[in-house]
Amino acid sequence: MNYHWNWGIFLEQVKAGEETYLDWLITGLGWTLAVSLMAWVLALLCGSVVGTLRTAPHRGAAFAATAWVETFRNIPLLVQMFLWFFVAPELLPRDLALWVKQDMPAKEFFTAVICLGLFTSSRVAEQVRAGIQSLPRGQHMAGLALGFTLPQTYRFVILPMAFRIIVPPLTSEFMNIFKNSSVAFAIGVLELTFQARQMQEDSEQGIETYLAVTLLYFICAFLANRGMAWIEKRSRVPGLIAASR
Amino acid sequence: MSFFTSFDPSVIAPSLPFLWSGLLFTLKLTLFAMSGGIVLGTLLALARLSSIGPLSLAATWYVNLMRSIPLLMVILWFFLVIPLITGKPLGAENSALITFTLFEAAYYSEIMRAGIQSVPRGQAWAGQALGMNYRQIMAHIVLPQAFRNMLPVLLTQTIILFQDTSLVYAIGAKDLLKAAEIAGKNYNRPVEMYLFVALIYFVICFALSRLVKRLQARIAIIR
Numbered sequence: 185m186n187y188h189w190n191w192g193i194f195l196e197q198v199k200a201g202e203e204t205y206l207d208w209l210i211t212g213l214g215w216t217l218a219v220s221l222m223a224w225v226l227a228l229l230c231g232s233v234v235g236t237l238r239t240a241p242h243r244g245a246a247f248a249a250t251a252w253v254e255t256f257r258n259i260p261l262l263v264q265m266f267l268w269f270f271v272a273p274e275l276l277p278r279d280l281a282l283w284v285k286q287d288m289p290a291k292e293f294f295t296a297v298i299c300l301g302l303f304t305s306s307r308v309a310e311q312v313r314a315g316i317q318s319l320p321r322g323q324h325m326a327g328l329a330l331g332f333t334l335p336q337t338y339r340f341v342i343l344p345m346a347f348r349i350i351v352p353p354l355t356s357e358f359m360n361i362f363k364n365s366s367v368a369f370a371i372g373v374l375e376l377t378f379q380a381r382q383m384q385e386d387s388e389q390g391i392e393t394y395l396a397v398t399l400l401y402f403i404c405a406f407l408a409n410r411g412m413a414w415i416e417k418r419s420r421v422p423g424l425i426a427a428s429r
Numbered sequence: 430m431s432f433f434t435s436f437d438p439s440v441i442a443p444s445l446p447f448l449w450s451g452l453l454f455t456l457k458l459t460l461f462a463m464s465g466g467i468v469l470g471t472l473l474a475l476a477r478l479s480s481i482g483p484l485s486l487a488a489t490w491y492v493n494l495m496r497s498i499p500l501l502m503v504i505l506w507f508f509l510v511i512p513l514i515t516g517k518p519l520g521a522e523n524s525a526l527i528t529f530t531l532f533e534a535a536y537y538s539e540i541m542r543a544g545i546q547s548v549p550r551g552q553a554w555a556g557q558a559l560g561m562n563y564r565q566i567m568a569h570i571v572l573p574q575a576f577r578n579m580l581p582v583l584l585t586q587t588i589i590l591f592q593d594t595s596l597v598y599a600i601g602a603k604d605l606l607k608a609a610e611i612a613g614k615n616y617n618r619p620v621e622m623y624l625f626v627a628l629i630y631f632v633i634c635f636a637l638s639r640l641v642k643r644l645q646a647r648i649a650i651i652r
Contacts, residue, residue: 186513186516187513254635255631257634257638258592258630258631258634258635258638259592259627259630259631259634260592260593260595260596260606260630261592262595262596262598262606263595263606263623263626263627263630264627266606266610266619266623267623267624267627270619270620270623271620271623271624274435274620359497362499363497363498363499363500364499366499366500366501366502367501367596369501369599370598370599377499377501377502377505377599380502380505381505381599384505384509390509391509391510391513394502394505394506394509397502398498398502398506401497401498401499401502402497402498405497
């Protein structure tokens with residue numbers, strides 16, 4: 185293997201500009217975190233609503249929620265990125281479309297957040313549904329017997345339990361969202377993968393570059409895992425098998 | 430509404446042969462990575478469950494490493510490193526075939542490991558009592574059952590793999606998505622092209638996932 189190692193490359197200046205390569209990577213990490221975290225908030229919100237609707241005793245609502253999940257699950261994330269970026273603005277009224285295409289600030293960023301958030305929402309919805317369906321039927325009936333309306337039963341009885349049960353599968357979705365955010369490079373978000381490709385071409389020190397970027401992704405996944413583990417410990421439902429561990 | 434007045438699906442028909450060649454590569458990559466990944470993944474699962482410490486540790490490390498890096502980074506890594514090792518450029522298509530096989534092996538191995546562990550211990554003991562050696566027990570008793578139990582999950586992973594092949598975009602291999610992009614540029618009609626490939630992906634994935642559901646109900650072993 186004929187490779188010229190240069191570990192000092194991170195402190196060197198980029199070919200055209202004042203910054204160092206390290207600055208590029210830090211910018212990349214910032215965008216990766218911003219896209220992932222904002223998309224996660226969106227995914228939790230939409231996923232909770234859609235997952236709840238899938239269990240609702242209303243045919244239209246359940247069908248719409250199922251259609252939501254199947255649509256976002258069965259199209260590759262990268263294709264969805266392109267759909268949001270190139271196709272979605274065309275569906276808007278003419279003036280708004282023009283504004284989105286020409287003047288919208290941080291257009292790539294918001295497109296990536298919406299795309300990744302809705303993509304992940306379909307996975308969150310499936311977990312929420314599984315959590316709701318894992319509860320004994322008696323809890324639902326008890327809520328109604330106490331005189332709660334159906335929305336109140338969901339709000340005070342079913343959902344608080346369901347969310348505590350699904351923390352472990354949500355942990356892996358949260359870790360996935362950092363990995364999936366890498367796809368945002370394709371529409372020009374300056375996140376880690378984008379910076380990795382850019383730095384590799386600019387510096388020609390591919391191995392050092394990719395090692396550093398891979399390490400940063402590792403750290404993101406690790407921190408996400410620890411954070412969720414902390415929540416899992418605090419939200420464990422007493423009396424279930426999981427609680428005795 | 431600019432979209433509804435200017436939408437022109439007639440550009441799709443002349444680019445169908447071109448899109449078809451892209452779809453063929455996508456399918457080839459999926460099937461190649463699936464068969465290679467399942468074979469390698471089964472070996473990895475056996476290595477992970479083996480009593481030889483270093484072998485088990487190495488397999489565990491490999492699987493965890495692959496599963497914690499974004500697939501895009503893995504694609505870029507292999508595209509960079511394979512030519513450095515072999516000394517000659519490999520081409521995006523071949524690089525993609527190798528990358529996806531090795532990457533998917535990690536995911537398939539976790540499925541196969543769960544499958545092997547789902548076989549009751551008594552089955553392996555029965556094999557030993559009949560005088561079978563490790564290889565015979567695995568090949569004739571444990572793996573067939575593990576494979577059968579896990580078939581729906583293996584197929585679900587394959588659907589995910591089929592979608593993930595679109596990421597070869599990053600190294601410029603010409604799959605279905607890339608073909609659509611090129612065709613969209615040629616006719617200056619990216620909107621129609623992207624919508625059309627999204628529809629193709631959706632129809633294939635949706636049909637396959639329905640199939641998996643039906644299979645799941647049919648092949649469950651009655652205990």
